[in-house]
Amino acid sequence: MRAKTLTSAAAIAFVLAIAACALSDTAKGATVGGAVVGGISEDNRAKFKEYIAKKNLPSITYTGELVVGADLPLSGIPLYVVPSEYGATMYRFAIINYLPVLVDPFAHKIVDIIY
Numbered sequence: 001m002r003a004k005t006l007t008s009a010a011a012i013a014f015v016l017a018i019a020a021c022a023l024s025d026t027a028k029g030a031t032v033g034g035a036v037v038g039g040i041s042e043d044n045r046a047k048f049k050e051y052i053a054k055k056n057l058p059s060i061t062y063t064g065e066l067v068v069g070a071d072l073p074l075s076g077i078p079l080y081v082v083p084s085e086y087g088a089t090m091y092r093f094a095i096i097n098y099l100p101v102l103v104d105p106f107a108h109k110i111v112d113i114i115y
Contacts, residue, residue: 040112048114069110
């Protein structure tokens with residue numbers, strides 16, 4: 001009986017640890033099916049690019065590698081609020097090397113590049 005209780009407790013702890021990791025990754029902009037959780041959906045990308053074009057925001061030159069997960073400098077890159085109609089309210093966007101990118105404003109990491 002005691003062995004069953006310990007085995008059950010270990011199994012529950014394992015499942016809870018996996019669930020905690022999954023939630024942690026989702027909060028940090030994990031990808032699910034190719035889309036960033038909390039990001040801009042494929043359906044909204046074209047409209048979001050039109051929105052950005054109308055704003056006529058300046059592009060910042062970045063000499064580092066422009067990839068998802070790249071660390072951006074803490075200053076020198078203006079971050080703009082993503083309107084809620086595009087869905088990525090937890091992130092900000094910047095125009096870097098003429099590409100719109102979603103940025104985690106706390107970690108200053110690129111979470112998505114809008115092509």
